[in-house]
Structure formats: C-alpha cells, structure tokens
Amino acid sequence: MNQLKSRSMxxxxxxxxxxxxxxxxxxxxxxxxxxxxxxxIIPNLLNFTLVKNKGAAFSLFSNSTNILTIISMIAxxxxxxxxxxxxxxxxxxxxxxxxxxxxxxxxxxxxLFKGYVLDFFxxxxxxxxxxxxxxxxxxxxxxxxxxxxxxxxxxxTPKYSKK
Numbered sequence: 001m002n003q004l005k006s007r008s009m010x011x012x013x014x015x016x017x018x019x020x021x022x023x024x025x026x027x028x029x030x031x032x033x034x035x036x037x038x039x040x041i042i043p044n045l046l047n048f049t050l051v052k053n054k055g056a057a058f059s060l061f062s063n064s065t066n067i068l069t070i071i072s073m074i075a076x077x078x079x080x081x082x083x084x085x086x087x088x089x090x091x092x093x094x095x096x097x098x099x100x101x102x103x104x105x106x107x108x109x110x111x112l113f114k115g116y117v118l119d120f121f122x123x124x125x126x127x128x129x130x131x132x133x134x135x136x137x138x139x140x141x142x143x144x145x146x147x148x149x150x151x152x153x154x155x156x157t158p159k160y161s162k163k
Contacts, residue, residue, distance in 0.1 A: 016102075053116055103141065
C-alpha cells in the first residue's frame with residue numbers, strides 16, 4: 001500500500017515540475033518578448049511568437065474560456081482522484097498520466113487567472129498552431145498512452161510456435 005502512495009506522490013511531484021516549467025517559460029516569454037512580436041530562434045524552423053489562445057487545442061472552441069476553465073478544473077480533479085485511487089502500474093502509463101496532469105494544470109492556470117492560454121512556439125515551415133510547454137506535455141501523454149496500449153497488447157497476444 002505504501003508503494004502505491006509513493007507512486008501517486010511521484011506523479012504529483014513530477015507533474016508539479018512540468019507545471020513550473022510551463023509557467024516559468026510563459027512568464028519569460030511575456031517578460032522578454034511581449035505580445036505582437038516574434039523572435040526567430042532557429043532559422044526556417046522555430047520562432048517565439050507570444051499569442052493569447054482563448055480556445056483549446058488548434059484554437060477549437062475559441063472564446064469559450066469559462067467552459068474550458070471548468071472542464072480543465074474537472075479534468076484535473078478526476079486525474080488526481082484516479083492517480084490516488086489507482087496509481088498506474090506500467091512505466092508508460094505512469095509517464096503519460098504525469099505529463100497529462102502537468103499539461104492540464106499548466107493550461108488550466110492560464111485560463112483561470114488570465115482568461116486565455118499563452119502560446120509561443122511557432123513552427124515556421126508549416127502552418128501549425130502556436131503551442132506551449134503544457135501542450136507538448138499533453139501530446140507526450142497521448143504518445144505514452146499509445147505506447148502503453150501497444151506494449152500491453154503485445155503481452156496479451158498469444159505467441160504461436162511453429163511445428
């Protein structure tokens with residue numbers, strides 16, 4: 001039982017560091033760059049361009065900040081309850097839940113206190129939405145869950161031997 005509590009606390013602590021990285025990076029971009037300006041970081045690849053995103057991923061549900069804030073808070077509470085009651089057993093699930101909680105809280109803090117999410121990573125060569133550390137974290141969570149599903153499926157698939 002102690003091991004389960006320890007695993008749950010590790011997820012919450014690691015998620016806190018993701019939130020910290022997300023919030024510090026947004027603060028630095030706002031302080032150094034400000035809005036309406038762009039700074040080329042890697043030529044023909046990456047700019048820092050600070051924007052206010054009042055929607056969700058890919059600016060879906062723009063101007064629905066109140067609903068998105070409530071959804072973010074509910075998702076955070078559900079994730080914490082799941083983490084405390086059913087700590088993940090596999091590495092990939094543990095990592096995915098950690099990234100998901102960190103990303104959800106990071107963007108949730110922006111919505112709650114600012115009314116929008118700060119995004120600043122702009123991929124220059126493609127027409128892709130501008131994103132932030134919390135967005136990266138959420139996408140890494142999805143990747144971890146997919147890997148976990150594939151690894152679990154591999155273990156449950158019977159191995160046939162040639163005769």
